[in-house]
Amino acid sequence: MKKLFLILFLVLAGCSNAHQNKTDSQTVTAAEKTESFKTKVEFNFTLDEFIDEYNNQIDKGVYDGKETVPSHIQKDEEFFKLDGESYVHVLAKETDNDTKHKGYTLSSIHNKDKDLTGINFRISTAFDKAKVLNLSRTGTLAGYKLMKTLNFEEETLQTAIKKADPEYSISNEICKLTLKYQLKKNSLMIEIRPPQ
DSSP states (O other), X not given: OHHHHHHHHHHHHHHHXXXXXXXXXXXXXXXXXXXXXXXXXXXXXXXXXXXXXXXXHHHHOOOOSSSOOOOOOXXXXXXXXXXXTOEEEEEEEEEOSXXXXXXXXXXXXXXXXXXXXXXXXXXXXXXXXXXXXXXXXXXXXXHHHHHHXXXXXXXXXXXXXXXXXXXXXXXXXXXXXXXXXXXXXXXXXXXEEOOO
């Protein structure tokens, strides 16, 4: 009889530990999911690091003398509140020399704590009479430098423009990039978000 109680006790103890291990496993899984979610909503670089690398790419560029070279960007502390609890910080806004209607805007997006959550690049565009896409020249150069800053090949911009219908996404270890046609605004928008 003592042996029967001993066997029953061991079986119950084993079931109890199995349940406890499952609970610990579920806790670890939930913690891992929370951790992986955090990594998906944050960049692995700061705004200052982005600015430094972008400016470095501008400096390394080879220009033909006819092009308007995109300006370096400087960080200031001026943030504009968007809807909800988001803020935007305009990093660069330039127009082409030949027309005031064409240019580009490079902005950083921040949460309520001013943490970097995204980067937006808007480039002016229009279709000419032959329905050929006509982009801002300065904006196109800035777009190429943006691609290199984010560890994409410069040709990525051309590929995105060709394949967008009306949008195109590509990712790497640094970010997710989505190009969107905004025909009503005569522009292309490139949204840069943390990698997924």
